[in-house]
Amino acid sequence: MADAFSGGSLRIEGVSKYFGAFRAVNEVELEIRRGEFLTLLGPSGSGKTTLLMMIAGFLDITSGDIALDGTSIANVPAEKRNFGMVFQGYALFPHMTVRDNIGYALSVRKRAEGEIRARVDEMLELVQLQDFATRKPGQLSGGQQQRVALARALCFAPPVLLLDEPLGALDKKLRVEVQEQLKDIHRRVGTTFIYVTHDQEEALSMSDRIVIMRDGAIEQVGSPQELYERPATRFAASFLGKSNFVQQNGAVFALRPEKIDIHLGTGHPQARRRGTIASITYFGSMQRIIVETTQAEQIEVDIDVWRNRQALHEGETVELSWQDEAAVELNES
Amino acid sequence: MQDKQFMKEMLTESAHAYKEGRMDRRTFLALCGASGVAMNAVLAGDAQAAADHVVMWNWGGQSVECHGSAIGDAFTAATGKGVKFDTSGPLEGKIKEMVDSGNVTADVADADLFNAVSLGPTGHLEPIDYDIVSKDKTLPGYALEYGVSVILYGYAFVYDTEAYGDNPPKDWKDFFDTANFPGTRALYKWANGSLEAALMADGVAGDALYPLDMDRALNKIKSIKDDSIYWGSGSEVHSMVVNNEVTMAIIWQNRGRNIENDTDGRFKLVNNQAMAMPGAYIVPKGNPAGREAVMQFIATAQEVPAQLKLLDCLGMTPSNPAAFGEIPEDQQPYAITSAMNIDKIVYNDPTWWGENGGDAVNAFLEAIS
């Protein structure tokens, strides 16, 4: 087959982007490995989309370099980069059928008709839209449109697929479903995925690695587990998951709510804080309890409802304890 | 403009109703209020179409001032009646429309004599009352049943002295001779005058023009088509000449003076074989001021003082032979019936034009387009 998938590796070397005097991306250094699912995570304005657009070639880089498999692509125009892209809102061609949308990349490359047909069929199967080939995008649901966009971007077997908040327009339930499909497709095609989102859950559940971005710079890079378990900064700790920040021996530590034990009454041997319950919120599988400590901190504690059946009530006095390794020292400068 | 017309008609109608007691004062005031018009103004406007005024329908511009001073003042002095003006231009179609709609708001129209021939028999015009209007105070043949010629204008031509300095064109034959007189000509788009000029150029005698030999005339017109452009209004031909778009142009002869002035004498007027056109006053059927008043108005316009004032003010030549001899020296070259010109000119036949004008215009348009 002409278009066998194979991932590409990207090197981003000291890339900056200025819009006039405004610095949108600042000296970003990043190695993206062949075939990995890398997520750029950050709040809006963190530079993640700008970085993606520079990788795609829609924006020039102000300084630095981007290389694909060791070759610089900084001066290669977008249409020559051969990167697939799934746009925010999908940007499907409304006047073309699903088949023509998916086959577009091959058609503009003047591939033979039969070849295009076969490849599009393959793609339709990949995203399970065989029955929708002759529809127009306007006649499809949001989830189906999203899959068309994915198939269109993958049809020409790009080494790198860029995804710009592709699930933003879907409702929550559908989003989880599509996440599964995306991961599955990633596994099957082996293309390098670069995924932009501001949704931490999406990032955690799908990525091989996550890049947390803030104010145009990389805050921290790592696997979901590394980032969750060992956030380096207050920002990383609070953006990815929830975190308490506690002072210990003059340093600041991040402490995940679920890693704290709560004890009714006083006098617990491992107690590190004492306080009263300010509020209790019930989430089904767990309860979130906010404790106001005697040191005037507010500490959130998540407890597993099933495994911890103490009868807790607002206003009661409790003690909190945690293991040493639960608290991660932050790099606060 | 249509809105205004509608408003005017509605208010005039209600003014009548109010006066006759068909409408109460409050309703009438409310209508006036809704139209943004003071009641007094409407009643005055209504009077415009009543017996103490004559409404003259002309072409605007200087005409209002000139008709007022030349005819209106004398008319008012003699009869005590005023003169008002409608300046929308009494084209034949508009007169027909006005009479057909039953809303006649004008008493006398400044039109062409051939309009009297085409609109009279169809019942659109009041006959001229020759007990009041005089047949002797116009040229013979120009006092017709439904219209009388009050002034004359003419079709003459101007030429560029820089183009033909040593050997200037003298007559229509030269005008149509593009070989010996190269250059672009401007002709009148609505056929009138252009057809007669073509026939004279082709050798037809000035007193044997009618009935016009259309084929012969149109062939002559077509023979210089590549060197011709056509004008529809006096200002248009004026601009064609002063912008040097043409080297010769058929023009209304009263424009000759303006053109000579505006081109510092570069263009010269030629009156030889100029065609006298009878401009006529005609009266729409059922005119509001009544027949007697309007006939008095027309009679006033025939008088020598009025005739001379019209010449002075508008450049329109008298049609009353008694005035011919009194045309002042400086007007002589531009007045078609002046002693200087009267022997060189030919006369338009309004009867032929009234009966055949529509077809002639269409045939002409077809030939030039």
Next chain:
Amino acid sequence: MNAVARHIHPGWAIVAPLLVLVVALYLGPILNIMWLSVTDPEPGLGNYRKLYESDSLLRIVWTTLRICVITTIFSVSLGYSIAYAMVHCHLRQKNYMLTLLLVSFWISILVRTFSWLMLLGRNGLVNNTFETLGLISAPIAFMRNELGVLIGMVHYMIPYAVLPLLVSMQSLDSRVMDASRNLGASGSQTFWRIYLPLTLPGIVASTLLVFILSLGFYVTPAVLGGGKVLMVAEYISVQLLVTLKWGTAAMLAALMLAGVLAMLWIMSRFMKLSAVFGGSTR
């Protein structure tokens, strides 16, 4: 009675007086024209028969169609480039361009027409300059012919062509064009395969607008054509005001009306008219 009332939305009661007015004041005169076309000067289809019998009428209709089609082609293609430039330049320049475009709406057609004479006439600026420079020996005949009419009409029509195109282009999602490039399409491929088809409703709207407006053109052909370019609108006016052949005028007016309606109908078979006139492109 109640059964009828139940089927009529009460909202109609509010618009009914206006509707009656529109029908009376708009449809009435149109019907009158149609009536006139089969009764004046005598009852029958004589006026319509003239279309077959008279070469000159056919020629006028043909001249009108030819000029309108050429005008439309040029106005819409030039308008397309202008609208494209406006959509894709900086906001400041866009505002300048929009202002210039709208200002041209306010300049009387007579002024514009005579400006062309001053610029391109026999003794106009262009001819004079060329002659002074020795580029030409005799003036180029830009004006007082069909070329002049076309120049004047295209100039007048361009703003009308631009506006629907502008609206259509502005409503496009620029990401769709990015997507096309990203999928490897060159600039011209993106234009022909994506941009142009997506702006098609704007092109159709602009074409209809310009063509229909062109059909009614009067002043420009009369002046810039030097009397030699006779179009239907001017001919109708002559028949009404000068030659009193109202039946012929009404017949031509009815013909133009039918032509325009037919055009709208044909268009409606190819695309939703609501999409053409400002509806969404989806």
